[in-house]
Amino acid sequence: MDIFEAIKQRKSVREYSDKKVPKEIFEEIIDAGRVAATARNVQPWEFIVTSDKEVLDKICGLCPNGPFIKDAPHLIAVFSKDTKYYLEDCSAATQNMLLAIEALGLGGCWVAGDKKDYVEDIRKIFKVPEGYKLVSMISVGYPKNKQGPKAKKDLKEILHWQTW
Secondary structure (H helix, E strand, C coil): CCCHHHHHCCCCCEEEECCCCHHHHHHHHHHHHHHHHHHHCCCCEEEEEEEECCHHHHHHHHCCHHHHHHHEEEEEEEEECCCCCCHHHHHHHHHHHHHHHHHHCCCEEEEECCCCCHHHHHHHHCCCCCEEEEEEEEECCCCCCCCCCCCCCHHHHHCCCCCC
C-alpha cells in the first residue's frame, strides 16, 4: 500500500477476529517504529508485544479507555527511557507503527499511556525496569469488520498560508 493511501485510510480499530498475527509481521511493525524520527537520534524506545490473554485482561481492567483490549489478539506497549523528548520520539514511533499496521492490512488502536494513573501498574506487569515510562499501547489484530476512516475536516478548513 502506498504511504499516502495508508495515511488516509488509517482508522482506529477496536474489534478484531481471533486470527493471530505472525511474529514476522510484528517484526515489520516494530521495525517501522524503530526507524521513527527521534530528537538527537536518542532512540529512547523499547517495545513489548504480548498476546497473553491474562495480561490483556489485567491491562483492560486498569485502562478505562481501553475496554476492547481484553478482546484484542495482541498489544504493543511502547516504553521509553526518561529523556527530554521521550513523548515526541515515542509518539512518532507509535504513529509509524499505526501506519505499518494499516499498510499490512491489519487494524490497530492507540491507547494513551503517558501521564495516566495506570502507567506504573502496567510497567510492573511487563517487568520493565524503573526509569522507563509507558508512552502508548496499540491493540493489534485482523479487523473483524471492514470499515473506512471517519470523515476528516477539509484541507481548506485547516490550512493557512503565511499567517492565520
